[in-house]
Amino acid sequence: MNIGNEAQFQIYQMRLTGQYRGETLCISVEDWVARAREVLSEEAFWYLAGASGRGETMRANEEAFAKWRIVPRVFRDVSDRDMSTELFGERLPYPVLLAPIGVQSILHADGEVAAARGAAKLGLPYVVSSASTAPLETIADEAPGAELWFQLYWSKDREVAQSFVRRAESAGCKALVVTLDTPMMAWRERDLERAYLPFLLGEGLGNYLSDPAFRAKLRRPPEEDLAGAILLWTQIFGHPGLTWDDFDWLRQTTDLPLLLKGILHPDDAEEAFRRGADGVIVSNHGGRQVDGAVASLDALVAVRERVGPDKVVLMDGGIRRGSDIVKAIALGANAVLVGRLYAYGLAVDGEHGVETVLRYLLADLDLTMALSGHRSLVTLDASVLARA
Numbered sequence: 183m184n185i186g187n188e189a190q191f192q193i194y195q196m197r198l199t200g201q202y203r204g205e206t207l208c209i210s211v212e213d214w215v216a217r218a219r220e221v222l223s224e225e226a227f228w229y230l231a232g233a234s235g236r237g238e239t240m241r242a243n244e245e246a247f248a249k250w251r252i253v254p255r256v257f258r259d260v261s262d263r264d265m266s267t268e269l270f271g272e273r274l275p276y277p278v279l280l281a282p283i284g285v286q287s288i289l290h291a292d293g294e295v296a297a298a299r300g301a302a303k304l305g306l307p308y309v310v311s312s313a314s315t316a317p318l319e320t321i322a323d324e325a326p327g328a329e330l331w332f333q334l335y336w337s338k339d340r341e342v343a344q345s346f347v348r349r350a351e352s353a354g355c356k357a358l359v360v361t362l363d364t365p366m367m368a369w370r371e372r373d374l375e376r377a378y379l380p381f382l383l384g385e386g387l388g389n390y391l392s393d394p395a396f397r398a399k400l401r402r403p404p405e406e407d408l409a410g411a412i413l414l415w416t417q418i419f420g421h422p423g424l425t426w427d428d429f430d431w432l433r434q435t436t437d438l439p440l441l442l443k444g445i446l447h448p449d450d451a452e453e454a455f456r457r458g459a460d461g462v463i464v465s466n467h468g469g470r471q472v473d474g475a476v477a478s479l480d481a482l483v484a485v486r487e488r489v490g491p492d493k494v495v496l497m498d499g500g501i502r503r504g505s506d507i508v509k510a511i512a513l514g515a516n517a518v519l520v521g522r523l524y525a526y527g528l529a530v531d532g533e534h535g536v537e538t539v540l541r542y543l544l545a546d547l548d549l550t551m552a553l554s555g556h557r558s559l560v561t562l563d564a565s566v567l568a569r570a
């Protein structure tokens with residue numbers, strides 16, 4: 183059975199089997215947010231739900247989808263749907279990845295391991311953040327079967343950056359995502375209000391504390407002197423001095439597919455491919471960096487137009503429902519990354535929450551495609567949409 187029909191059937195069946203007891207089930211993103219708010223501390227909730235500045239870009243990301251409407255087609259056989267897509271020689275069952283989100287230990291005790299396991303249940307790639315609390319190797323060991331990518335925060339210290347790349351290769355990561363929009367953190371009002379930066383409390387440092395190049399720079403190991411390790415982290419995190427020439431160096435050091443994340447300008451996308459990037463991720467970090475930045479979906483249109491049909495262009499920002507994915511694919515994305523949505527699922531119910539929230543997203547995608555007259559991603563192009 184297609185995932186959409188199956189998920190609907192399972193939910194409605196709960197009433198017949200007595201599993202449903204009159205509560206409102208977590209179905210919509212609004213339901214998941216409300217539950218997450220109940221279970222998380224204020225500071226953890228706002229670290230996740232907050233943005234930079236007045237939150238204009240975070241809102242714009244979602245609003246950009248409402249500027250487009252799907253124009254459904256009829257009399258097309260949509261009995262069997264196939265939402266698979268190919269990325270870097272691998273076939274993915276759905277055009278969806280889990281975006282890198284740091285410090286998942288503040289959301290759930292099992293943090294990144296739970297999220298990667300939830301992703302694996304659906305065959306979705308999980309992008310491990312440099313700022314994960316569990317080290318990459320622990321996630322790889324404890325979530326066997328998960329397809330992992332690694333997201334690199336490029337340290338000021340080149341040896342640490344290089345060591346992270348080597349570790350991603352050894353752990354079997356399928357691609358490397360280099361995030362370029364966070365050479366420093368933006369003015370995040372919600373976190374500043376609570377003087378809350380989890381890294382300073384020792385969360386989200388798993389990859390650093392376990393890294394041989396990082397440890398070699400410490401006078402005493404982090405197990406004996408965590409404060410010293412946190413201090414070193416504050417000194418090397420982020421690299422505002424990076425330029426395209428540094429990218430040339432990185433390109434030479436690895437054969438992994440390299441994607442640049444945080445691309446919004448068509449000129450930067452063009453330069454990325456000219457310099458040998460394998461893909462770009464159109465993203466404004468979910469509105470957590472430049473408040474007032476262009477919405478991801480709007481930037482996607484301009485980037486795709488510039489780089490042509492053959493380059494790998496992914497996008498994230500504001501994906502909350504199946505129709506958002508249909509629109510992003512129709513406007514030129516090869517696949518999308520989901521950020522906060524799965525993190526709310528993680529907060530509410532760990533691995534099971536991640537699996538459930540993503541299953542419902544894919545179910546919604548499947549049903550939206552079918553009801554719009556599409557049984558594969560191939561027929562999704564701009565002709566499917568009208569301006570609202």
Ligand SMILES: Cc1cc2nc3c(=O)[nH]c(=O)nc-3n(C[C@H](O)[C@H](O)[C@H](O)COP(=O)(O)O)c2cc1C
Nearest residue numbers: 230281282283284311361467468498499500521522
């Ligand atoms: C709490 C939080 C932590 C994040 N941490 C990272 C990170 O470590 N590395 C990174 O590249 N992006 C990070 N991001 C950005 C996401 O990868 C992604 O770009 C964004 O969440 C997409 O927008 P959405 O939340 O609307 O789906 C983070 C986002 C959130 C909400």
